[in-house]
Amino acid sequence: MAHLARLKLSEEEAQEFTPQLQTILSYIDTLNELDVEGVEPSAHAKPVFAAPRADEPGTSLDVSRLEQNAPAFAQEQIRVPRVVES
Numbered sequence: 001m002a003h004l005a006r007l008k009l010s011e012e013e014a015q016e017f018t019p020q021l022q023t024i025l026s027y028i029d030t031l032n033e034l035d036v037e038g039v040e041p042s043a044h045a046k047p048v049f050a051a052p053r054a055d056e057p058g059t060s061l062d063v064s065r066l067e068q069n070a071p072a073f074a075q076e077q078i079r080v081p082r083v084v085e086s
Helices: 011-034 061-071
Strands: none
Touching: none
């Protein structure tokens, strides 16, 4: 399993994680025994009520209003402080 995940484990780590992985796989075997006939697949355990809106074009913000709220603005772009040092 470590090889498939491209992990390099020491012998001690492999011995430590083997029982944990066996427990996980055993639980998956238990789940495979469940009868899921007629159960619709879903991405969430509960119904999602705040579904994303349709991706449709709309009106953009007025650049002059955007500029009023921006800390710094140049060439119709918001300027932000650098957060990544090179």
